[in-house]
Amino acid sequence: MAEGNAGAYPQVFVVDSQASYAPLPSGKSLRWTRFGQRLLLLLVGLALLGVAVEGHFIYYLYNKTEPSSLCLSLSICQNHSKTSPQSGGNLLSRIGAKETNEIPPVPTRRAHPPRPSAHLMGSGSPVGEKNVVQWVHAVGDAFTYHMGYDKGHLLVEEEGYYYLYSKVYLNAVEECSYIKHKVMKDTKAYDNSMELMKSNRFHCRTPKASKDQRTSGGEDLWNSFLGGVFHLHPGDEIFVTLEEGRKMRQGTADNFMGAFMI
Incomplete structure (x- = not known):
């Protein structure tokens, strides 16, 4: 070997078999990720729909019971429990027409004392x-x-x-x-x-x-x-x-x- 060829040594690559590496995602994992996202969106949508239905039901009950509370406060309804639900609008119109500042007359009958x-x-x-x-x-x-x-x-x-x-x-x-x-x-x-x-x-x-x-x-x-x-x-x-x-x-x-x- 001539000394003039000393600088032409071959390159050596060392492979470490113990080194960790990040595996590339496979096509099956990507499909499961997309399915989970869609399922989450579906559950969120169902929850919002349930909240909307509950709010509508509460609003319906409030409108249904409001005429009864007005009747009790104004003392002008006596047989409201016998009327149909469809008469709520007419009932409210009658209440609005009769709501005045008139003072009811005082009964003239003499009240009895509590004891003999x-x-x-x-x-x-x-x-x-x-x-x-x-x-x-x-x-x-x-x-x-x-x-x-x-x-x-x-x-x-x-x-x-x-x-x-x-x-x-x-x-x-x-x-x-x-x-x-x-x-x-x-x-x-x-x-x-x-x-x-x-x-x-x-x-x-x-x-x-x-x-x-x-x-x-x-x-x-x-x-x-x-x-x-x-x-x-x-x-x-x-x-x-x-x-x-x-x-x-x-x-x-x-x-x-x-x-x-x-």
Whole structure:
């Protein structure tokens, strides 16, 4: 070998059999990738369609139930449950026509108190037998509720504690008068009447009333009031007695008696 040929060595390539390499995608893998993308798009489309259907269903239910809620708020529909779904448009038109600022009329019927009660007022013949004061029980402001009335006696129907009251207006036509104003009770437990409240007063005409006799008609007015709480039972009778009943001034507002359960 000549030394002049030393620079013409052959090139050597080393192949590493352990080196890793990225395989090229095959045609089958590409087909599966495209199929997965299409399937994903299909699922997304189905989800959007389901949302649209659900929204339409909610809107339909809202339109169907809205007339019923309007009827309840305006109190103008009584038989809506019997009407057909097709009448919704007519119903809404009727509601729109009747929606005004008019205030409904207040019923004139007197409302009853929640518990037994009564208010009796003076009558034209104030005193009956045994000095029992007679009353008006169903005229004007006089009334009875769950209580009865019979010839001056207030009849108890329900057991409980009652506030009883009585007022009489008197005219001392004489120089001096002795007045006995009492609230009495008849009960099945006793044969005789029981005194619940009483007022014994001795009254004489005042000098001023005597001087003004010509202008005032000789009236010297004064009153007696009694009131208290008592336990009453069904069948008890409450009444008022007044001695010298002729001195009682006649008038529905001047004399009264009443009771109410507390």
